[in-house]
Amino acid sequence: MGAAVSGPPLAGRTVFFPSMTDSGVRAVASAFRSVGIDAEPIPPSDDETLALGGRYSSGEECLPLKVTLGDILKLLAHGKVRPDRMALFMPTADGPCRFGQYGPYIKGVLRELGYGDVLVLSPTCSDGYDGIGEHASELVRASWRAMMGAELLDKLLLRVRPYEKEKGAADAAFKEALSGFCGAVESRGKGTAERMRRLKNGLARGRALLRAVPADFSVPRPLVGVVGEIFCRLNSFSNDDVVRKVEEAGGECWISGVSEWLWYTNAARIRMLKRFRKHLTLEMLGARLKWHLQHRDERELLSVFGDDFRGYEEAEDVNDILELAKPYLLPDGALGEMLLSVGKTVYLHRKGADGVLDINPFSCMNGIVSEAVYPRLSRDCDGLPVRVIYYDGTHADRRYELDIFMDLVREYSARKKTVRVLAPGTGKAATA
Ligand code: SF4
Secondary structure, three states: OOOOOOOOOOOOOEEEEOOOOHHHHHHHHHHHHHOOOOEEEOOOOOHHHHHHHHHOOOOOOOHHHHHHHHHHHHHHHOOOOOHHHEEEEOOOOOOOOOHHHHHHHHHHHHHHOOOOOOEEEOOOOHHHHHHHHHHHHHHHHHHHHHHHHHHHHHHHHHHHHHHEOOOOHHHHHHHHHHHHHHHHHHOOOOOHHHHHHHHHHHHHHHHHHHHOOOEOOOOOOOEEEEEEOHHHHHOOOOOOOHHHHHHHOOOEEEEOOHHHHHHHHHHHHHHHHHHOOOOOOHHHHHHHHHHHHHHHHHHHHHHOOOOOOOOOOOOOOHHHHHHHHOOOOOOOOOOOHHHHHHHHHHHHHHOOOOEEEEEEEOOOHHHHHHHHHHHHHHHHOOOOOEEEEEEOOOOOOOHHHHHHHHHHHHHHHHHOOOOOOOOOOOOOOOOO
16 A cells, blocks of 8 residues: 555545436436546445445435445455545435435445555535635536436436337447447636537437337337435446336336436525525525536537437426425425425326336435325326335345236326427327
8 A cells, every 4th residue: 555645635536426227327426537636436336335335324324325344344355445545425414314425434434444545526515615616616517417418318218218229229329329428527618608519419419319219109109207315326336227127017107317316406505594584695606606507517418319309308496396385294394305206296297197116225214205295296297006026135136026016117107197298209198
C-alpha cells in the first residue's frame, strides 16, 4: 500500500458509485469524468457481494446496505483499488429511515478492516463538496442531465424489449445506445448549451438504434407499474431482475426512475423552506432556480424522443403524485418513498396500467406502510392488482408468485375501464 495522497480530498482518487441503476450510474460517472474527476461504477454484484456484505453486517440492516457494503469490500479485497486512491459516493438522508445510517456504518466497517483511508463522500456533507471544489455546480447539473438521459434510454428499452422479434436485439441496441450517450456526457464542450447539443445528439443516435430493433407492437401487453424502495426496485441484482421476469411472463413494465426521487427531494426542500417562512431568502431562490433549470433540461432531453412515450408520460410536477397519495397517507405524517409509491400507483391507474408491483427490501418500512393502504387504494381503483414483494438476497424462485399476479393483471386488463392512448404504430389501446 502506498503513501496517502495529499491535497484536496478527491485529488488522485477514483470515485466509485454503488450500482443502483446500471445505466444511470455509468452516465453519472461519465459526468464526473467530464469535469476532470476520475470516476467508475462499482463492478456488478454477485454471490461474493452477499457473502462479504453478510459477514460484516448483523442481519438487521436493509438489503441495500448489505449489497453496497459487499460490493465495496469485494473491490478492496481483490486489490482492484488502493484505499487511499478510492472515494465512495454514498448519498445520505436525515430522518428515521435506516438509510441515514449507511454512510457512518460503512465508514466504521472500513476503519475496522484497515481501509480507513477510503473517503466516503456524501452529497449532504461538506467534505465531498470541498473535494469537488470549483466544479460543484457544473457537476450537479451535468450529473442531472446524465442521469436523466440514461433514464430516458432505459424507458425506451422497456418500451421496445417486450415486443422485439429477435431475442436480445433490444438489449444489444441499448448497450450501444448507452455507450454512445456516455461518450457524449464525458466529452468536454465549451459551454452548457454546447454540452446539451452533444447530449441530445447522443440520445438521438441511441433512440434511432432502439427504434431500429425489429418489433411487433400489434398486440399490446398488459402494463405493470413498478414502484417501491429506490435501490431495490432499480438494482436488478437485488430484485432478481423482476422487470425481466414480468416481461417473460407476458407483461410490459413502467418503472419509476431516480428522477422521481430527486424531484421529491427538491419539492420537500421548498416545502420545508415555506414552513419556516423563508419565502424571500437566497435559499428559496436557489431551490427554485434548481427546480427551473432541471425542468428545462428534462424538457430538452425529452424532446429528442418525439411521441415515443405517448401514454407513458411522467407527472409534470411531483407534487401531483403527492396529492394523489393524500387520501391514503397524511401529507406531513408520512415521508419518502411510501408517498411516491402510493401516489404513483393511483397515477398509473389513471394512465391505464393493468397492475402495480411494489418492490422492497425485506423489512423496509416503506413497503410495510404502503402495503397497509393498498387494499383500500385498490378498491378505489376498480380492483387494480397491487402486489408488494420483499427481497432479502436469498434469490428465492418467485415465478409462481409472479404468475399468479400476472393472471390477476390479465383478468383486470380484460375488464378495466381506463383507455390507454399510445403512439401510432406502437399498439392499439388495450381496452376501450
Ligand atoms: S428505505 Fe427501506 S430499505 Fe431503504 S434504508 Fe429505509 S428502511 Fe431500509
